[in-house]
Amino acid sequence: MTENRIYNFNAGPAALPLSVLEEIQESFLSFKGSGMSITEISHRSKQFDDVINDAVARTKRLLNLGDNYHVLFLQGGASLQFCMIPMNFLPEGQSADYVNTGTWSTKAIKEVEIQNKKCETVASSDDRDYCYIPKNISFNKDAAYAHITSNNTIKGTQWDQFPNVGDVPLIADMSSDIMSKKFDISPFGMIYAGAQKNIGPAGVCMAIVRDDMLKRVPEDLPSMLKYTTYSSKNSMYNTPPCFAIYTIDLVLKWLEETVGGIEKIEEINRKKAGLLYNLFDTSEFFRGTADKDSRSLMNVTFRLPSEDLEQKFIKTAQENGFGGLKGHRSVGGCRASIYNATSLEAIETLVDFMKTFEKENG
Amino acid sequence: MTENRIYNFNAGPAALPLSVLEEIQESFLSFKGSGMSITEISHRSKQFDDVINDAVARTKRLLNLGDNYHVLFLQGGASLQFCMIPMNFLPEGQSADYVNTGTWSTKAIKEVEIQNKKCETVASSDDRDYCYIPKNISFNKDAAYAHITSNNTIKGTQWDQFPNVGDVPLIADMSSDIMSKKFDISPFGMIYAGAQKNIGPAGVCMAIVRDDMLKRVPEDLPSMLKYTTYSSKNSMYNTPPCFAIYTIDLVLKWLEETVGGIEKIEEINRKKAGLLYNLFDTSEFFRGTADKDSRSLMNVTFRLPSEDLEQKFIKTAQENGFGGLKGHRSVGGCRASIYNATSLEAIETLVDFMKTFEKENG
Numbered sequence: 175m176t177e178n179r180i181y182n183f184n185a186g187p188a189a190l191p192l193s194v195l196e197e198i199q200e201s202f203l204s205f206k207g208s209g210m211s212i213t214e215i216s217h218r219s220k221q222f223d224d225v226i227n228d229a230v231a232r233t234k235r236l237l238n239l240g241d242n243y244h245v246l247f248l249q250g251g252a253s254l255q256f257c258m259i260p261m262n263f264l265p266e267g268q269s270a271d272y273v274n275t276g277t278w279s280t281k282a283i284k285e286v287e288i289q290n291k292k293c294e295t296v297a298s299s300d301d302r303d304y305c306y307i308p309k310n311i312s313f314n315k316d317a318a319y320a321h322i323t324s325n326n327t328i329k330g331t332q333w334d335q336f337p338n339v340g341d342v343p344l345i346a347d348m349s350s351d352i353m354s355k356k357f358d359i360s361p362f363g364m365i366y367a368g369a370q371k372n373i374g375p376a377g378v379c380m381a382i383v384r385d386d387m388l389k390r391v392p393e394d395l396p397s398m399l400k401y402t403t404y405s406s407k408n409s410m411y412n413t414p415p416c417f418a419i420y421t422i423d424l425v426l427k428w429l430e431e432t433v434g435g436i437e438k439i440e441e442i443n444r445k446k447a448g449l450l451y452n453l454f455d456t457s458e459f460f461r462g463t464a465d466k467d468s469r470s471l472m473n474v475t476f477r478l479p480s481e482d483l484e485q486k487f488i489k490t491a492q493e494n495g496f497g498g499l500k501g502h503r504s505v506g507g508c509r510a511s512i513y514n515a516t517s518l519e520a521i522e523t524l525v526d527f528m529k530t531f532e533k534e535n536g
Numbered sequence: 537m538t539e540n541r542i543y544n545f546n547a548g549p550a551a552l553p554l555s556v557l558e559e560i561q562e563s564f565l566s567f568k569g570s571g572m573s574i575t576e577i578s579h580r581s582k583q584f585d586d587v588i589n590d591a592v593a594r595t596k597r598l599l600n601l602g603d604n605y606h607v608l609f610l611q612g613g614a615s616l617q618f619c620m621i622p623m624n625f626l627p628e629g630q631s632a633d634y635v636n637t638g639t640w641s642t643k644a645i646k647e648v649e650i651q652n653k654k655c656e657t658v659a660s661s662d663d664r665d666y667c668y669i670p671k672n673i674s675f676n677k678d679a680a681y682a683h684i685t686s687n688n689t690i691k692g693t694q695w696d697q698f699p700n701v702g703d704v705p706l707i708a709d710m711s712s713d714i715m716s717k718k719f720d721i722s723p724f725g726m727i728y729a730g731a732q733k734n735i736g737p738a739g740v741c742m743a744i745v746r747d748d749m750l751k752r753v754p755e756d757l758p759s760m761l762k763y764t765t766y767s768s769k770n771s772m773y774n775t776p777p778c779f780a781i782y783t784i785d786l787v788l789k790w791l792e793e794t795v796g797g798i799e800k801i802e803e804i805n806r807k808k809a810g811l812l813y814n815l816f817d818t819s820e821f822f823r824g825t826a827d828k829d830s831r832s833l834m835n836v837t838f839r840l841p842s843e844d845l846e847q848k849f850i851k852t853a854q855e856n857g858f859g860g861l862k863g864h865r866s867v868g869g870c871r872a873s874i875y876n877a878t879s880l881e882a883i884e885t886l887v888d889f890m891k892t893f894e895k896e897n898g
Binding site for chain 1: 580
């Protein structure tokens, strides 16, 4: 760990690769010899075109996307997508299927209902406080689309295999696990992700939309709320969030060139999560909160024997250079968010610390 | 000028104060000793609360805002506001007044019409290609609001005095001149500004909304499209664009503490623009395109005797370290955008260069 840096287990905004931060820092007063900061160059310049086009090209290579998929950069986070998705893809008279696996799914469903559009919650894990991913779901064959949250940051659950929805386009909020493991894009009509967990800073949302979905977009939507406005202008109908897109580009470059791609990061992510889950499975002191078959590789949620011990653990961890281990304010407990940029070494060091803490307090 | 930096006359994203860029650079790997980059800290942390609260407090002091005004940070740029304003503030059965002074006004009007809401263009300068600000406008006394674009980046015009609209709330897109000169906020129901010209980087839009306007917001709008969602959560209903807000805070700190406030920057801005307009008024070679009484202090648009000379001027300027002097792609010609962060020294050096160019090519 570089001097003065901590082990950052924040849930989002979250850790970024140190080499990416260093590159931003180094070139911050003059981007590629332009004599201007990346924050000062025109989005209509050749320099910025190269940045956004490189980010798109890297996304397509990393996720193995065909030409029928469009990589878009939007603002407003995943939360704005919650309302844009039904606006764009759910025609009057049709209904969409939603699986409710926690806070973010619930919010996505709420934004359909606010618009007086029809959706059906075809499965929910609210009966056990969202500690698992529902199985054997009956989706509607005539649904306009089926929506899932691929990873649940707050409850620490994740879809291991995506559900089979037949010909219905699948749509996934992948804010907290995009680019963390390999998956087949072909069932997906759209995936989207607020960048601030796995691929960049806050302030930009990546959306990957399939051709056939764009054909559904109604003509009469406000310009900034139509996906076609973004797809027809390479995400530059108006000034895009340049710095955030630039940072995404550097993170994806790091993922491709330094890490070695999605398969490689998946291998590392499985190893990282495994270290923590193995500890839970062999400890009476630390207890994972998610069902074993639904455990997230990204957000590892756990409890200690008492809330007092949890507070002591979080405080002692902080003093020892481990930040962000407090559970979400809505659920309490502890959580280690271990996105792509969190190193194996960081987890190993954390696990050592946890074992010591257990010895001293167990 | 610091080594390797150019004189940046970009229209937006635009120059930022060098001291701000240096502070960002210096603390980029560890924000205030946190061991995390500003891009890595939680938006729910005390650290980020301090940033956003400081940005709000500085805005209130600089613009002399009473407690009845709410300072909000949104995403999607001014362009998203174009559709949100009628959604939030224009009830069914009422009409809004718009003054059309160029591209951005035209786009704002279009977003009302897309929603099948009623608006009236009460004045327009399209008869002379938007080279002036209309005078003696008859506004409708029963309009829901009256909308203007305070400064027109593309055509280089600016409202010197704002129109008297009586009790009708005035709404202004101030993207390209917010914080550049003193004005009385009291007639305004709302002002808004994409940050990337005068107050920060691309990726955040500041909106200042008066209490009585918030009371109009319909309950049934999508959450992310309601101004009340932002006002009730200090702009943190979801993850805000943290880096952009942080940069705004530093720019406002520079404006308050280094420059000395709005009156001081206005004095400097008038001096800066004056140097260029004086040149036009005494030269047969450089010709300003805006009417004298409508000239912008922020975007100085001008022509040379021929398009060939304009191309040569832009190219030679670039070679001499002056960037961004090309006019907007929709109108051609030349433009020097001289926002707050552009120093008097930069303009003086540019004017010297222009005089030499005239001598050699006139």
